[in-house]
Amino acid sequence: MATSAPRSTYDSYRGRLETYFDRTARQNWVDLTSDTKVSGIRATVRAGRDRMRAMLLDWLPDDLTGMRILDAGCGTGSLAVAAAQLGAHVTAIDISRGLVDVARERAPSGLDIDWRVGDMLDPALGEFDHVVAMDSLIHYQTGDIVDVLASLAQRSPNIAFTFAPRTPLLAAMHATGKLFPKSDRAPAIVPVAEARLTRLLAQRLPSHRIAASERIVSGFYTSHAMMVSRG
Numbered sequence: 001m002a003t004s005a006p007r008s009t010y011d012s013y014r015g016r017l018e019t020y021f022d023r024t025a026r027q028n029w030v031d032l033t034s035d036t037k038v039s040g041i042r043a044t045v046r047a048g049r050d051r052m053r054a055m056l057l058d059w060l061p062d063d064l065t066g067m068r069i070l071d072a073g074c075g076t077g078s079l080a081v082a083a084a085q086l087g088a089h090v091t092a093i094d095i096s097r098g099l100v101d102v103a104r105e106r107a108p109s110g111l112d113i114d115w116r117v118g119d120m121l122d123p124a125l126g127e128f129d130h131v132v133a134m135d136s137l138i139h140y141q142t143g144d145i146v147d148v149l150a151s152l153a154q155r156s157p158n159i160a161f162t163f164a165p166r167t168p169l170l171a172a173m174h175a176t177g178k179l180f181p182k183s184d185r186a187p188a189i190v191p192v193a194e195a196r197l198t199r200l201l202a203q204r205l206p207s208h209r210i211a212a213s214e215r216i217v218s219g220f221y222t223s224h225a226m227m228v229s230r231g
Helices: 007-024 026-032 040-059 078-085 097-106 142-153 168-175 194-204
Strands: 068-072 089-094 113-117 130-133 158-163 208-218 221-230
Touching: 040 078, 040 158, 040 208, 040 221, 068 078, 078 089, 078 113, 089 097, 097 113, 130 142, 142 158, 142 194, 142 221, 158 208, 194 208, 194 221
Parallel strands: 068 089, 068 130, 089 113, 130 158
Antiparallel strands: 158 221, 208 221
16 A cells, blocks of 8 residues: 555645645635635535535534544635534644635634644654545546545545546536636646546555545535545
8 A cells, every 4th residue: 555645746736736825826715715705606616615514524423522633635724623623633734834824813712723734644643533635635636536545544544535526517627727717727626537536446445445425516616525434
């Protein structure tokens, strides 16, 4: 089992995403994850992300007291805060220092959250009862996603993650470079074929099973969530 994703692709995309979120679109994501009025398209994305976050939290135990949770790609921190409010010890990490700063400022006091800037695959982060990677792997090819999950699986028996499913609409948008509005162009979202992802997961993580799988569609937001669990 690999100890990390292939650095040639993983690191190059991490660098592009760090630049995008810290320099190009920081304020857009701050607005998207707040109550600030946004455009109609962004309102559907906000609603979809809210539904996705709620579903991923529902997949975790109702009582997280004493459990260690890794929020892998925490963004502005909504999921990390919700998990900590359920009693978890949360390590929340993102490549964007700007978004982590916002998350730290927004978080209520008294919660057990360790805010980090860096790589979700850093082995120094330790082991966890659950890992959640919400919309943080959507810029990677299928093989890279599986490599990331294989690395995380060495440190957690349960991983909930999301990917951009390959639908006719998303495939066409990806081919024409329109998965983001032109003014907000980011590194491309990569549509992933669910059947191929499932097949590769079975090959690379034979000790894990797919414990949950569900898709959220909300206007411009389409994302598919899976949970893989050991045993």
